[in-house]
Amino acid sequence: VWTIVVAAGTGERFGRPKQFEDLGGRSVLDWALSTAGAASDGVVTVLPAGHAALGSDASTVAGGRTRAESVRCGLAAVPEEAEVICVHDAARPFASPDLFAAVVAAVRGGADGAVPGLAVTDTIKVVDRDGVVVSTPDRASLIAVQTPQAFRADVLRRAHVAGAEGTDDAALVEAVGGRVVVVAGEANNRKLTHPVDLEWARRLLSDDAERPR
Amino acid sequence: VWTIVVAAGTGERFGRPKQFEDLGGRSVLDWALSTAGAASDGVVTVLPAGHAALGSDASTVAGGRTRAESVRCGLAAVPEEAEVICVHDAARPFASPDLFAAVVAAVRGGADGAVPGLAVTDTIKVVDRDGVVVSTPDRASLIAVQTPQAFRADVLRRAHVAGAEGTDDAALVEAVGGRVVVVAGEANNRKLTHPVDLEWARRLLSDDAERPR
Numbered sequence: 001v002w003t004i005v006v007a008a009g010t011g012e013r014f015g016r017p018k019q020f021e022d023l024g025g026r027s028v029l030d031w032a033l034s035t036a037g038a039a040s041d042g043v044v045t046v047l048p049a050g051h052a053a054l055g056s057d058a059s060t061v062a063g064g065r066t067r068a069e070s071v072r073c074g075l076a077a078v079p080e081e082a083e084v085i086c087v088h089d090a091a092r093p094f095a096s097p098d099l100f101a102a103v104v105a106a107v108r109g110g111a112d113g114a115v116p117g118l119a120v121t122d123t124i125k126v127v128d129r130d131g132v133v134v135s136t137p138d139r140a141s142l143i144a145v146q147t148p149q150a151f152r153a154d155v156l157r158r159a160h161v162a163g164a165e166g167t168d169d170a171a172l173v174e175a176v177g178g179r180v181v182v183v184a185g186e187a188n189n190r191k192l193t194h195p196v197d198l199e200w201a202r203r204l205l206s207d208d209a210e211r212p213r
Numbered sequence: 214v215w216t217i218v219v220a221a222g223t224g225e226r227f228g229r230p231k232q233f234e235d236l237g238g239r240s241v242l243d244w245a246l247s248t249a250g251a252a253s254d255g256v257v258t259v260l261p262a263g264h265a266a267l268g269s270d271a272s273t274v275a276g277g278r279t280r281a282e283s284v285r286c287g288l289a290a291v292p293e294e295a296e297v298i299c300v301h302d303a304a305r306p307f308a309s310p311d312l313f314a315a316v317v318a319a320v321r322g323g324a325d326g327a328v329p330g331l332a333v334t335d336t337i338k339v340v341d342r343d344g345v346v347v348s349t350p351d352r353a354s355l356i357a358v359q360t361p362q363a364f365r366a367d368v369l370r371r372a373h374v375a376g377a378e379g380t381d382d383a384a385l386v387e388a389v390g391g392r393v394v395v396v397a398g399e400a401n402n403r404k405l406t407h408p409v410d411l412e413w414a415r416r417l418l419s420d421d422a423e424r425p426r
Contacts, residue, residue, distance in 0.1 A: 013334075115346070117338065121226075121406050122357035123380045124337060125330065125395070126350065133328070133393040136384040137339065137350075144335035167336045171349040180346040182338070193334050 001104055002082040003040040003148065004074035005032050007090035008048050008063025017048065018192050019090040024205045028192060031093030036148070039100035040086065046074040068165045068172065075160055078153070084108065085156050087169045088148040093201060094188040095148055102183045103150035112178035113151040115170045116185035117143030145170065146185045151178075214317055215295040216253040216361065217287035218245050220303035221261050221276025230261065231405050232303040237418040241405060244306030249361070252313035253299065259287040281378050281385065288373055291366070297321065298369050300382045301361040306414060307401040308361055315396045316363035325391035326364040328383045329398035330356030358383065359398045364391075 007029050011017040019029040029045075036043050047054055049062040061077050063070030071087055078085055084107050086100060099116055106114035120142040126134045149169050151159075159172040166172050170180045192198050220242050224230040232242040242258075249256050260267055262275040274290045276283030284300055291298055297320050299313060312329055319327030333355040339347045362382050364372075372385040379385050383393045405411050 115338070117340070120337065121404070122359075123384070124333065125328070125356055125358055125383070126354050127330070127356055127395055128354075131395045133383065133387055133395065134354075136379065136381070136387060139380050141339050141341075141347075143338055143340055145338055146335075166349065167352050168349070170338070170346065171336070174346055174349060182340055182344045182346065191334070 001040045001084045001086065001150075002042045002044065002078045002153075003036040003086040003088055003100075004071060004078065005029070005036050005043060005045045005088050005090050006063070006067060006070050006074065007032075008046045008070040008073075009067070009091070010048065013193055014195060018198065021192075021198055023093055023198070023201055028093050028198075028201075029090045032088060032090045032095070035095055035097055035100065036086070036088055039097050039104075039148075042079070042082075044074045044077045045090075046070045066165060067167075068160070068169075071169060072160050072162070075157060082153045084150055085153045086148040086150045087156075089191055091192045092147055092189055093192070094186070094190070094204070095146070096186060096189070099183075099186055099189065100148050100150075103148055106181050106183055107150045107152055111181040112155045113149060113170050113173045113180040114183055115149045115168070115180060116146040116189065117182040118146070118185040118187070120144050143182055144185075145182070146189050146191070214253045214297045214299065214363075215255045215257065215291045215366075216249040216299040216301055216313075217284060217291065218242070218249050218256060218258045218301050218303050219276070219280060219283050219287065220245075221259045221283040221286075222280070222304070223261065226406050227408060231411065234405075234411055236306055236411070236414055241306050241411075241414075242303045245301060245303045245308070248308055248310055248313065249299070249301055252310050252317075252361075255292070255295075257287045257290045258303075259283045279378060280380075281373070281382075284382060285373050285375070288370060295366045297363055298366045299361040299363045300369075302404055304405045305360055305402055306405070307399070307403070307417070308359070309399060309402070312396075312399055312402065313361050313363075316361055319394050319396055320363045320365055324394040325368045326362060326383050326386045326393040327396055328362045328381070328393060329359040329402065330395040331359070331398040331400070333357050356395055357398075358395070359402050359404070
């Protein structure tokens with residue numbers, strides 16, 4: 001099992017690359033790396049092109065212009081003998097080791113891919129370019145997905161042909177006919193997208209520190 | 214313009230009826246009622262059947278077994294001369310007067326209905342009953358909707374035939390061919406679904422109190 005930690009984002013919505021922000025004394029990225037490292041035989045970290053840490057060891061590579069391109073940069077550094085490959089967002093510091101284990105187990109159990117998902121509580125609508133509602137999908141059939149996402153290595157490599165794009169890797173695997181299953185996601189496994197999310201993460205840590213053990 | 218404030222929920226996910234919880238010295242429902250009252254010529258509040266405040270004045274009615282039934286109970290109490298009817302969740306204390314004005318203006322401007330919407334930041338997938346992914350809709354075409362939702366009164370009444378169900382009123386209007394448009398939603402206009410949401414709302418108020426004016 002190898003994990004690609006995608007940390008190549010520029011933080012467009014956040015205002016700066018959020019993966020390097022401090023969270024309880026270490027970077028957001030370090031949180032993701034430490035869990036990924038414990039859950040995998042090896043980790044490849046995809047950093048922004050030009051980042052100072054690049055080349056510091058063999059497991060860091062430079063990313064591309066899009067998220068999918070960055071994953072492909074990471075894939076090229078994953079050894080051929082890897083059977084299961086996880087892809088994880090560096091901006092999700094609180095994914096648990098159990099969550100990594102759950103998606104890997106689902107792939108070992110026969111799926112081409114496995115993603116963590118949470119029930120959607122908002123009503124979601126499909127809109128056209130003019131902001132007119134096209135449809136309201138049944139909420140019970142929708143899930144909001146997270147990372148880590150795990151895949152059979154051969155299927156992930158096949159899905160990631162040059163130029164393929166999507167907001168997650170599972171979408172690319174689905175596009176080549178792969179069977180992707182959903183495992184229970186985790187409420188605290190939020191992606192830090194806006195500054196308020198980082199404030200939430202810091203508060204969660206300090207609440208945890210205050211809690212009697 | 215009349216507004217139906219739906220406060221008939223039993224708080225299944227919350228653990229108790231959240232609309233009566235304290236938020237800065239008044240109930241969550243009171244927050245919603247005060248904004249709805251300022252934005253409308255009249256307000257009908259739909260309370261749980263058997264609630265003590267029922268019948269205290271003509272503008273409170275008892276709800277039904279589902280959200281849509283409760284809205285129909287409210288609709289029956291809205292005067293025939295109402296031209297625009299808004300429906301608002303009591304569990305959204307922080308919708309602004311501007312948001313009410315925006316949805317009403319969109320209906321005055323020719324739409325059958327108008328809903329506040331926010332961009333979806335998660336990747337959303339459609340799954341089947343076995344938890345297998347069916348598709349990944351393009352995220353750019355998805356919005357998460359809020360209330361208040363405003364409608365042409367005649368179209369809303371036509372959409373709310375006995376037995377019609379949906380997670381929001383716009384879905385019923387869409388089902389009878391109504392044209393529903395999206396206006397920009399508000400980040401603080403969250404629905405208090407879980408206890409942690411109420412904690413968030415209380416913290417937001419206390420942060421506001423501390424902020425220099």
